[in-house]
Amino acid sequence: MPELPEVETVARGLDRRVAGDTVESVWIGSRKQPLKSPAGVIAATLEGKRIVRVSRAGKHIVFDLEETAHPKKGGRAARGEPRRAASPHQSDAHAQWIVHLGMTGRMVVCEPAVEIAKHTHLIAKLASGRELRFIDPRMFGKLSVHSGGFDPGGVEPLEVSEERFVALFRGRKTPIKSALLNQKLLRGVGNIYADESLFRAGIRPRRRAATITREQFGKLHRAVREVLREAIALGGSSVSDYVDADGEEGFFQLQHRVYAREGEPCLVCGSTVRRVVLSNRSSHYCSKCQK
Numbered sequence: 001m002p003e004l005p006e007v008e009t010v011a012r013g014l015d016r017r018v019a020g021d022t023v024e025s026v027w028i029g030s031r032k033q034p035l036k037s038p039a040g041v042i043a044a045t046l047e048g049k050r051i052v053r054v055s056r057a058g059k060h061i062v063f064d065l066e067e068t069a070h071p072k073k074g075g076r077a078a079r080g081e082p083r084r085a086a087s088p089h090q091s092d093a094h095a096q097w098i099v100h101l102g103m104t105g106r107m108v109v110c111e112p113a114v115e116i117a118k119h120t121h122l123i124a125k126l127a128s129g130r131e132l133r134f135i136d137p138r139m140f141g142k143l144s145v146h147s148g149g150f151d152p153g154g155v156e157p158l159e160v161s162e163e164r165f166v167a168l169f170r171g172r173k174t175p176i177k178s179a180l181l182n183q184k185l186l187r188g189v190g191n192i193y194a195d196e197s198l199f200r201a202g203i204r205p206r207r208r209a210a211t212i213t214r215e216q217f218g219k220l221h222r223a224v225r226e227v228l229r230e231a232i233a234l235g236g237s238s239v240s241d242y243v244d245a246d247g248e249e250g251f252f253q254l255q256h257r258v259y260a261r262e263g264e265p266c267l268v269c270g271s272t273v274r275r276v277v278l279s280n281r282s283s284h285y286c287s288k289c290q291k
């Protein structure tokens, strides 16, 4: 399941490939599950729009769209009459297309001749002649459009200050691992990076947030950002950024120090890595390195 670093890598790869391009037309499949806005609304919002940039918010991919001066057909702006007059507050002027990859979602930029993969739910034809496709076998992915200012809630972990980070968690009675996964607090930190961050900070997943010291919170704040940044750097160094049709199927991930290493020796002290179940998710830790 793509976590924040993978989504960041995909968003950067898409930005490099499609920013500045214009969506000419959109095909949407008949499966309703991935659509969080009606198909007609998604198509109408995308068609004729220029993709200003692609970025990440939490685990969402955000396409910022703007009206083009020459809409495809019968548009409101006549030829040779750029929409300079359009107020930035006009509802359509800053529409956004939001994509959540879910468990198995992929976005691919390719030539139209590339065979359409099974489970393709959306194809956007671009003015450059290429296509942007959304493929998702398990359909936990989500597609929606917004009129701008999309806010997935929570605080961005790569931007949060230490003070703010501490304030988010201090005094909470829940285990710190559960608090880290709470998307209303920090957005985008999933199971793998929560385990890896807690290992680096030397804090056990089940430890109540309220018992963690200010100094340990400082370590955890640094660990979360370090783990996410390392993973982004690894993803960014992959050839395809996962958005080319012939790109890797799986994500290249940080070498896990504890995640999914139950029963194996801790890479730091040699003790056996343990697993506990917390809020129905597996948590992995070293009982010697983490307190």
Ligand SMILES: [Zn+2]
Pocket (backbone or CB within 6 Å): 266, 267, 268, 269, 270, 271, 286, 287, 288, 289, 290
């Ligand atoms: Zn250890």
